[in-house]
Amino acid sequence: MLQVRNLEVVYDDVMLVLRGVSLAVPPGGIVALLGANGAGKTTLLRAISGLLDVHDGAVTKGSVTLDGDPIHRLRPAAVVRRGVCQVMEGRRIFAELTVEENLRIGGHTAHRQIPARLDHVLGLFPVLAQRRRHTAGYLSGGEQQMLAMGRALMAEPRYLLLDEPSLGLAPRLVEQVRELIATINSGGAGVLLVEQNATMALSLATHGYVLETGQVVLDKPAEQLLADDDIREFYLGLGAAAGAGRRSFRDVKHYRRRKRWLS
Amino acid sequence: MSATGRRTRLRGRPLLHTSYASDLALFDTPAKRTSVGALLVLAVGLPFLLPDEVLQLLAVCCVAAIGAVGLGLVTGYAGQVSLGHAFFLAIGAYTAAAISGDPDGRVIGLGVTNILVWLPAAGLLAGLAGVLVAPLATRLRGLYLAIVTLGLVFIGQHVFSEWSALTGGAGVGRPAATLEFFGQPLAATGALGTRDQKLYWLMLLFLLVFALAAANLARSKVGRAFTAIRDRDIAAGVIGVNLARYKTIAFAVSSAYAGCAGALLYTVTGFFDPSSFSLLLSVQYIAMVLIGGAGTISGAIAGAFFITLLPRLTREMQAWVPFLSAQPNEVPNVFQVETILYGVLIIVFLIFEPRGLFGIWVRVRNYWKAWPFSY
Amino acid sequence: RGGDTETDESGLKTDVGVASEPCPEAVDKNKGCIYLGIISDLTEGPFRALAVPITDAQKAFWKRVNTAGGIGDYEVDVTRYIRDNKYNPQTHNQVYQEMKPNVLALAQTLGSPTTAAILADMKASNVVAAPAAWTSAYAFEDVIIESGANYCLESMNALDYAKEAHGVKSVLAVHLAGDYGDDAAAGAKLAAQSLGLTFNAVKTDSGADKQAGAIQAILSGRPDLVVLTMGPADAASIVGQAAARGFAGRFIGTSPTWNPALLQSAAAPALLSRYEQTSPWDSWGTDTPGHQALRAALGGVTPNDGYTSGWVWSYPMKAALTKAVADGDLTRAGLLAAVKSLTSVDYEGMLPSGAGNYAAGPNDGAVRVSAVYRPDRAAPTGVSQVRPLSAGPTAKAYALDGPCYAKL
Amino acid sequence: MTLTEPDPGTGTAPDRRTDPVDTDPDRQGDPVGADPILRFEDVRLHFAGVRAIDGVSFTVGRHELFAIIGPNGSGKTSIFNVLSGVYRPQTGRVVFDGADLVGRRPHVIAALGMARTFQNVELFANLTVLDNLLLGRHHHLGYGTLAALGWLGRARRAEIANRAAVEEIVDFLELERWRRMPVGLLPYGVQKRVELGRALAMEPKLLLLDEPVAGMNLEETEDMARFILDIRDELDIPIVLVEHDMGLVMDLADRVLVVDFGQVVATGNPAEIPHHPDVVRAYLGEVRPR
Amino acid sequence: MTELLESVLRGLGTGSVYALLALGFVIIYKATRVISFAQPAFMLAGAVLVTYLAGPVGFWLAVPVAALLTAGLALGVERVAVRPMVGRPAFVVAIITLGVDVAVRVVVNGFIGLDVRHVGDPWGLRTVAIPGTGVDLQQRHLGALLATTVLIAALFAFFRFTRMGLAMRAAAYDQEAALAQGVSVGAVFALAWGLAGGLAAVAGTFAAAGASVDAGLWLIALTALPVIILGGLDSLPGAVVGGLAVGMIQELAATYQQHAPWLGGNVSVITPYVLMLLVLLVRPYGLFGTREVERV
């Protein structure tokens, strides 16, 4: 169980970005984390994987535990070794390295298994197998996203933290990513999925959280979220009435209903 | 600064600008104007408070600041790291010295002592050299450019020390340009003040003019184009910035500043030799820009004063570190500590305040702005 | 702004750098203090191995003067205003400006290019200085109280000696640029002309990586004699390399080119077999009252002729101060007047009598003697004497009518 | 709504409103018209081993909202890069408003009236929103370096006039709140909007938008859709849109071009494209547009 | 012909010193994207350590011990002055290393004292004749060449066969992303600085062999700057090829400069920079450097 309890994170000693967030990812589960831009989703992932330091951020309160052991004070390498792996927002592949080298780095903490895992990952992503010796920086956006996920899989994580994996992907690829997440998950890994594409995320997840300005405002099983009016209107773009179809972007009004949880 | 538009400003609402002109003014708030004004009054009044020897050093600071502002334009604003500043300083210094030099002296001299001739000439020639170097900048990036410009310094040093007809040669040197204005010496002890007092005022005046021009440039389309090139050059090109042209402008202006600074710098001591234009000099200027805070004019000026005064300060510190020996044959002695301090202060500064002196200022200001509600 | 003339109880006029309070390290607390500045190459520059002993010796020298009763009612302090010039003219000028309001004169200004950077100001403000350099131009400057034969005359003596002792027919001068190296090379050139030797000169720079050109010039020119004017490390690398690559001629180094540590270098065999060294005065171990006093004052140090030089260079300043006090005018102008009227300086036997005649003008006042040494592991400073202080025919005949370096 | 002030810098700013909007041909009928703003003719762009663009041709009409879709790596961004002069194609012609673009440098193309946004935000993060927008107007400022150093009349007047022009864009895109903030600190959605503003500030004759709503939440997407429509309808600037959000593309576009492996798969109107079998296979997969 | 061959061999001798120095620069650059201007100080420190150690323990033991100690010194400097700057602009860090260089050199100069010191190498200025050619080769140059070959082989094997090499490059390109893959960026930095320090010490020893150690020795290290640019900032083979090439061309320039006296004495000092400029005009990333990936 990957558990976040009452977490507070501060950037630059001043900016309080997470204000007591609690959340749990059960082993083998998929948990979706929704929320507007700037809500603090990425920050939460950083707090789990130990990358806050790089951004002058610090956990000031609360804890992150993995099977009961606190991990929020560990170095990133130690977190990875314990089986928690983050795929960062914006892909962050090593542009100057080749595709294969990128993947090898992913296996840094368990280098003996690299050859076997390389085969496994290249099997999952045939596109990458084709481009194995190409410079990663010249891949298209979607290809880079696959590489980033493949790279994380090299460490064979128990918990995978995905930060907006569908960003910039073509519909068919979004579908592929969806399936991939399902496959990874069925292999036993727990997934914490941060997404703007709520449709995709909620179709996968067992449980969902909605984060707004550093606080969890909704926390429900996925089916219930799919039925929630606000979620339907603000995240899925559907009419408020259950079963109503998608509204056209041509018809978007210039005024908006206020979100209930903010009022 | 603009006069129009300022009158339309509403009293008591410092941040409310009722015209774009006042919004675009250099010192756009009363607080800024007051503090700059006060600083100016103090600067102009210093000669009545300080001994000549310190004024002379401050005159050097002012000139160094001109050079640093120039380097700040190319490195801080346009992001083209140049370690070749010493080379451009040298071109200015030698142009000016040769034009105003004694025609019958040991070294080349044309005998045109009017500052109105040699100062623009120094700027122009150095600027031209900058234009010649600019194509390198369009081909090279980052540290490649830095080391290549460093190559200029070494090649320049070789040429300058070989060309003794112009420079006097290594270990000899030559007199610097003559500070004269239509036959009138600009700095000579007289009824109005000592040589050093006048020297300081003169250099302060030059600094003000050059800094103002640089500030203007920075807030103009040219300055914005520089920043764009620094931050994202491809995007800059796509929105219409001609990369080659603006890199050339950046090098030209920066070198011209360096040229003028070089021309003036040695008039203070009156003498210079080719070994001055070494890697160390370039590094000092880079340090001025970084310590002051890259990308700000005032930062470059502050950095120049800091770096120029630093050796003096560390020498003064001899008195405060009693356990050190003043005997040059004992270890550690004050002379070693003086140099170590120089290195260490640079390190400490950059580690603890990477945004430079300017960053410290911002912190202080923000503190007072937020007071008493800090945090 | 400072420098107002005052008169003390004894009627002595003073202005800058003379205080009625005792020196910081006064021997006699009842005496006033004359502050002299020292600007030397103390940490990074190429001559620091020489500069530090020079400075030490000067401190010892003035301490001895103070212990012996000082100068009139004053003692002399050279410890308060010691500054490092890093052998850089700009730095030199800056520290000079810094100490100028506080010192009467300079007990040491080290280096030719560095001193050139302050010379104009010194002349304008009547600041007298003992140099730590032997450029021939100093003979023409009233404010500089030089000692010993200049570089130019010294290399003339070197050639006179080499022709006589080794029968050399061709000479190559390898020298640093500047008033130091050029001066020596010019002397060699003038001497070669008058002795009928073939002469060539090649300029080099300071630094272990910068001798390749000079070595090549030696190897392709194959002269009988190479005259070296540069720092010790450079000299060692040239001698060693040239020998290793088959050069069979001889070397003479002029003044500050020697350092005893060279005998441990890879070049030692070559140095021992074909290197000699000229010097404007005798080395550390010599038996004169001056040398004895030097050794007594600096007991315990590793012998080095930097000490000797620092010591010798101080005598004229002592003579000038004494004279100025005797004349009742210890102002800067008074001191300069005293210098101009000095007809001899008591070097306690370290230089021949008659040396230090500043009143006589450049040519007549010039000291023209040099000694010749050769490397010797047994000697205290690594050299033993081959020929005592003497002036060769060329140097004797030469009319010093301007700085030599102009004639290269 | 006017975006163009008489330009004191140049005085000769091309005025695209000489084109009477009223003579608009029927959009459904002939979207391209006799005089298209852009002709992309048989362009090929190869990188060592990769055929990014492999013989693509299309035209864009003077009032069109033209969308390009295709799988990741199919060459959409590369097409934009060719259009804006970042890449130089090996063969083919690109004619923009009568001028051949191939071989011209980016700033020249920009001055011709081509503006774009980028897939990954390419703003100048340390500059404020205003400065970023002002940079978009770079080539509308006609004064030189010397005038800038002196901040003399010409430079000053030009800067003031351009500030006014930029404020129009601030209004148009509802950026007032953030005008003086460095863009690096702004929420992602706002940054995307600033980038759009910077492109608009160039007063383009053609606007290229590379995935304008990628990474945005629904709300921000709706805002962006509104702005895109306004630009097309109110400012009458033709647009080429690259986007993976099928909902947006199908709702807004007049025509859609589908590319795969650098080649054209299909062209058509939004009603027919989603049902084209090749498009479904190559691009949409089994998901229906959201 | 003999002259030509001899100068080429001498050039290879000094060139291998440059190559060792350049390797240090490149390793640090690859790991941290920073040019460490502290290398000259480490080179001097290494050489000075050898001068102290050679007496008591002998030259052959002194060199590895000095290399280790210098590596330790470099590690310390990295920890204190460079690590806090992780993530800051490379150029600021470069200037910090300059500060380090100034400070370390003053301390080291204190240990040189006033006299020149000697590394006590076994070669001196002795030469070996290459049989049948009449060409003399200085033993110290041969030694430098051999030592460099051995060290380079070891280094390449290290980077080829351990995952550290890849981790270093990854950390260089994107520290945060590397951290997220479990790479300990701190260890990578430390390793890079340590290696560079050790290499600099060996380079310093060979630079001083047959000559002497004085405060000016550090200047030799500056020649490694054009070398790395020539070879490509991030290319280890580039450093080696560049080093040897620069050494050779410098030596050739010195040998034949008398035919072009108008170039002034000691053109060999600036030939590396001229060569660098010429190469860069044709290849902006040096001979072997990696082109920076730029996409929009």
Ligand SMILES: Nc1ncnc2c1ncn2[C@@H]1O[C@H](COP(=O)(O)OP(=O)(O)OP(=O)(O)O)[C@@H](O)[C@H]1O
């Ligand atoms: N390094 C940092 N220093 C200061 N503030 C930061 C830093 N990183 C993020 N923030 C701020 O913290 C808040 C939360 O940011 P975060 O990136 O976690 O949001 P997010 O929910 O992931 O948004 P997005 O959907 O855009 O990725 C934002 O307001 C952001 O400005």
Ligand SMILES: Nc1ncnc2c1ncn2[C@@H]1O[C@H](COP(=O)(O)OP(=O)(O)OP(=O)(O)O)[C@@H](O)[C@H]1O
């Ligand atoms: N500079 C380059 N060097 C080498 N290959 C490149 C370069 N730029 C693009 N490519 C390749 O060209 C192909 C097309 O890339 P492009 O970026 O145009 O795709 P795209 O359609 O925009 O994809 P996405 O929807 O993911 O953004 C990709 O395979 C990419 O790897």
Ligand SMILES: CC(C)C[C@H](N)C(=O)O
């Ligand atoms: C005594 C030496 C340090 C003087 C030096 N050779 C010079 O004339 O500059």
Ligand SMILES: [Mg+2]
């Ligand atoms: Mg995020």
Ligand SMILES: [Mg+2]
């Ligand atoms: Mg794309």
